[in-house]
Amino acid sequence: MKGQDVRIKDVGKNxxxxxxxxxxxxxxxxxxxxxxxxxxxxxxxxxxxxxxxxSLDGIIGLRLPRPRSEAEKSxxxxxxxxxxxxxxxxxxxxxxxxxxxxxMENCVKCNTCADxxxxxxxxxxxxxxRPLFRAELLRRIAQRQRSPVAKALGKLTGADIDxxxxxVARLGESAYRCTLCRRCAQHCPMAIDNGMVSREIxxxxxxxxxxxxxxxxxDGTIKQLTVGSSTGVNQHALMDIxxxxxxxxxxxxxxxxxxxxxxxxxxxxxxHNAGEFLSWPxxxxxxxxxxxxxxxxxxxxxxxxxxxxxxYGLFYDDIQYTRVTxxxxxxxxxxxxxKVVMGECGHAHKAFMxxxxxxxxxxxxxxRESALTLMEDLVCNxxxxxxxxxxxxxxxxxxxxxxxxxxxIVMPQRRVLEKICPQFREMEPHGxxxxxxxxxxxxxxxxxxxxxxxxxxxxxxxxxxxxxxxxEGKMDPSINKYVxxxxxxxxxxxxxxxxxxxxxxRHHILYGGLVELVxxxxxxxxxxxxxWEFH
Amino acid sequence: xxAIQILTYVCIFLFLAFIVGRVVKYVKTPLHVRWELYPxxxxxxxxxxxxxxxxxxxxxxxxxxxxxxxELAEMLxxxxxLKGVFKHNRPLWYFSFPFHMGLYxxxxxxxxxxxxxxxxVLGIDLSGQFGVVLRYLVALSGYAGLGLTALGAFGLMAxxxxxxxxxxxxxxxxYINLAFILATVITALVxxxxxxxxxxxxxAYIVSLIKFxxxxxxxxxxxxxxxxxxxxxxxxxYIPMTRMAHFVSKYFLYHDVxxxxxxxPRGSKIESQIMGNFGLLMNWQASHIQSGKxxxxxxxxxxxxxxxxxxxxxxxxxx
Numbered sequence: 001m002k003g004q005d006v007r008i009k010d011v012g013k014n015x016x017x018x019x020x021x022x023x024x025x026x027x028x029x030x031x032x033x034x035x036x037x038x039x040x041x042x043x044x045x046x047x048x049x050x051x052x053x054x055s056l057d058g059i060i061g062l063r064l065p066r067p068r069s070e071a072e073k074s075x076x077x078x079x080x081x082x083x084x085x086x087x088x089x090x091x092x093x094x095x096x097x098x099x100x101x102x103x104m105e106n107c108v109k110c111n112t113c114a115d116x117x118x119x120x121x122x123x124x125x126x127x128x129x130r131p132l133f134r135a136e137l138l139r140r141i142a143q144r145q146r147s148p149v150a151k152a153l154g155k156l157t158g159a160d161i162d163x164x165x166x167x168v169a170r171l172g173e174s175a176y177r178c179t180l181c182r183r184c185a186q187h188c189p190m191a192i193d194n195g196m197v198s199r200e201i202x203x204x205x206x207x208x209x210x211x212x213x214x215x216x217x218x219d220g221t222i223k224q225l226t227v228g229s230s231t232g233v234n235q236h237a238l239m240d241i242x243x244x245x246x247x248x249x250x251x252x253x254x255x256x257x258x259x260x261x262x263x264x265x266x267x268x269x270x271x272h273n274a275g276e277f278l279s280w281p282x283x284x285x286x287x288x289x290x291x292x293x294x295x296x297x298x299x300x301x302x303x304x305x306x307x308x309x310x311x312y313g314l315f316y317d318d319i320q321y322t323r324v325t326x327x328x329x330x331x332x333x334x335x336x337x338x339k340v341v342m343g344e345c346g347h348a349h350k351a352f353m354x355x356x357x358x359x360x361x362x363x364x365x366x367x368r369e370s371a372l373t374l375m376e377d378l379v380c381n382x383x384x385x386x387x388x389x390x391x392x393x394x395x396x397x398x399x400x401x402x403x404x405x406x407x408x409i410v411m412p413q414r415r416v417l418e419k420i421c422p423q424f425r426e427m428e429p430h431g432x433x434x435x436x437x438x439x440x441x442x443x444x445x446x447x448x449x450x451x452x453x454x455x456x457x458x459x460x461x462x463x464x465x466x467x468x469x470x471x472e473g474k475m476d477p478s479i480n481k482y483v484x485x486x487x488x489x490x491x492x493x494x495x496x497x498x499x500x501x502x503x504x505x506r507h508h509i510l511y512g513g514l515v516e517l518v519x520x521x522x523x524x525x526x527x528x529x530x531x532w533e534f535h
Numbered sequence: 536x537x538a539i540q541i542l543t544y545v546c547i548f549l550f551l552a553f554i555v556g557r558v559v560k561y562v563k564t565p566l567h568v569r570w571e572l573y574p575x576x577x578x579x580x581x582x583x584x585x586x587x588x589x590x591x592x593x594x595x596x597x598x599x600x601x602x603x604x605x606e607l608a609e610m611l612x613x614x615x616x617l618k619g620v621f622k623h624n625r626p627l628w629y630f631s632f633p634f635h636m637g638l639y640x641x642x643x644x645x646x647x648x649x650x651x652x653x654x655x656v657l658g659i660d661l662s663g664q665f666g667v668v669l670r671y672l673v674a675l676s677g678y679a680g681l682g683l684t685a686l687g688a689f690g691l692m693a694x695x696x697x698x699x700x701x702x703x704x705x706x707x708x709x710y711i712n713l714a715f716i717l718a719t720v721i722t723a724l725v726x727x728x729x730x731x732x733x734x735x736x737x738x739a740y741i742v743s744l745i746k747f748x749x750x751x752x753x754x755x756x757x758x759x760x761x762x763x764x765x766x767x768x769x770x771x772x773y774i775p776m777t778r779m780a781h782f783v784s785k786y787f788l789y790h791d792v793x794x795x796x797x798x799x800p801r802g803s804k805i806e807s808q809i810m811g812n813f814g815l816l817m818n819w820q821a822s823h824i825q826s827g828k829x830x831x832x833x834x835x836x837x838x839x840x841x842x843x844x845x846x847x848x849x850x851x852x853x854x
Contacts, residue, residue: 090565109704109705111704410585
């Protein structure tokens with residue numbers, strides 16, 4: 001079926017794949033990519049299709065196992081419906097009961113959310129990606145399940161649907177076609193948050209049915225809680241990485257810097273997304289250089305969980321979120337630091353400072369702040385001296401949704417860039433109106449099967465269009481260009497986008513964090529911290 | 536007429552009961568985690584671009600600067616002018632704005648009628664200039680309210696039928712809601728344009744409701760007037776049972792969720808509420824959760840060992 005033709009009543013049908021995605025439906029990119037030809041979506045193997053559900057759109061994100069019998073199907077549907085009930089329970093869902101209840105009971109279906117959603121738009125307006133689609137499906141299931149009046153009125157209220165395994169499976173998979181960027185919520189005149197509804201659906205699957213993407217659960221929160229980091233870096237490996245970082249700092253700028261570890265009573269405990277350690281060590285190194293040269297009292301933690309700020313529970317599971325955030329709080333308390341500073345990771349900002357504001361309690365309630373505000377203080381109050389001519393190349397800024405739309409940290413990063421980057425230019429739209437990178441809510445680390453195909457062609461396409469628009473007139477490959485993305489997951493997604501669209505080779509567009517630009521401009525640091533190499 | 540009066544009393548009671556019930560339901564939900572969305576209207580000097588106190592170095596040491604006037608202004612822009620719809624969905628606004636403005640005027644119309652009736656019952660003379668002003672206000676708000684509501688409801692209905700995107704997600708009840716409103720206001724418009732130009736009958740009806748007296752206007756009362764009173768009463772009872780009561784919910788959606796950025800310093804009331812929530816016993820059944828234990832216990836526990844639940848079978852398949 002074409003994506004534009006699907007109706008809610010089709011979701012429960014047992015007729016193979018609901019939507020056949022076609023790259024021909026995707027809107028064109030702006031020049032010089034207006035003739036870009038997308039490769040078709042790759043099909044997963046027959047063997048995988050026999051094991052995992054692909055009945056939504058042929059893309060595998062959730063890796064939903066196919067039931068082997070009718071009895072198993074019925075059991076899973078029953079579990080799902082129990083999970084629906086629990087979302088309405090104060091005991092099971094105090095964390096989101098009020099916003100969820102309000103979202104379920106008050107949507108007037110005006111569809112204002114649709115035009116706010118880059119995924120819906122870039123898919124060629126496929127109905128299954130419409131923000132209202134999955135929320136309305138859950139709403140009708142919940143009505144049927146919980147309201148005898150609505151159930152009795154049946155078709156009149158829309159509650160005349162049969163909850164089949166196919167419907168449950170497609171709903172679960174569709175919850176992983178939303179990046180939880182909350183742009184739809186921002187546009188909703190009623191302030192209803194369909195992104196949050198997607199997350200609530202993910203919670204049913206994880207918390208009741210035990211089904212979640214392995215990248216988020218087994219290789220995410222479980223690995224973090226048991227090994228120390230979702231990257232798999234244990235404490236031993238961490239020491240090797242930090243030793244390498246110290247050597248690399250010396251190689252880059254000729255300075256010996258000792259990274260302080262587990263320094264009790266330090267002013268600052270900085271927490272990085274451990275993805276930086278493996279993929280972008282220059283980010284961790286830049287922070288070390290900046291903090292040391294600014295004379296700050298700081299430390300890293302080597303405790304289990306303490307060296308990785310990620311909290312993938314924020315994307316799919318309140319219990320896992322709670323476990324990770326309480327572990328983080330205990331580590332900050334144990335070290336007795338004055339404050340925790342969040343490195344360049346958007347969802348960690350939100351997990352620690354916004355959502356975590358009502359999780360870190362009593363003595364564990366150590367203040368948390370953003371590295372972006374700290375950098376603004378150091379740069380704009382001239383606690384470090386910078387030479388902006390070192391960054392005299394076009395720079396644009398990607399706003400991580402969690403830092404901007406969900407937390408209101410908008411200007412500090414801009415004031416820093418205006419001070420250190422003479423050719424800084426904004427993307428349009430930007431700030432709280434920004435578009436998601438397309439890798440939000442865990443998508444950036446979901447690298448298996450054909451999910452990356454979808455991420456590159458649909459969820460990240462709007463961001464790529466914004467990037468090339470921002471560099472209009474500067475696309476000549478002889479001009480180095482830099483996308484500043486102060487978020488680890490966003491960086492991962494932008495790296496993949498620039499690779500997919502071959503933007504480094506064709507146009508010399510590099511990406512990285514903010515602190516790298518700051519250190520590159522510091523007059524006390526040897527020139528050339530920033531290396532124009534794509535990785 | 537007594538039957539209609541009884542119907543109106545019952546409908547007023549149902550209206551109040553359902554509205555209070557809805558408010559109580561939302562008020563009684565436990566304090567949730569922070570989930571605000573920027574711009575937050577009361578952020579002084581920052582609401583214009585969506586900033587927050589998190590932009591301050593060591594924000595917890597700084598006083599919160601709240602702009603309650605700005606928040607009120609934003610609320611007024613949203614409530615009166617439907618700013619969100621105007622900004623993000625202009626084609627809808629062309630009908631939604633007159634519809635809502637019409638309803639506000641009708642609420643005002645009812646309020647003025649009630650005031651006039653109350654003054655009359657209290658024996659205050661309304662034959663002077665004040666009475667004339669009231670009379671004109673009633674006529675103005677009544678006709679403008681009925682006209683705009685009818686226009687808006689008609690437009691919204693046409694849009695819901697004509698726009699494929701909206702039609703696909705509309706259940707029959709959504710058409711019924713609009714049709715009910717349309718029928719009520721059209722009936723009232725026809726009645727008052729034909730017979731009771733100055734809305735004297737509704738005024739007399741309200742007097743009878745306040746005085747618990749009979750509503751006796753003899754045989755001159757047209758059938759259309761009876762239909763108007765019945766439809767108006769039933770509509771009053773029906774609205775809070777449906778999503779049309781979003782005027783109540785919107786307060787919570789904005790103040791308890793979208794703009795809810797109250798920080799939680801040590802020893803705060805928020806802290807004690809959350810401590811209470813941590814004592815709630817959860818019943819989630821996935822194998823990584825110790826069902827039946829409190830949030831505090833589960834949140835600080837080691838991960839349970841995997842068992843042979845469906846979820847774990849799922850993990851084998853996912854490999």
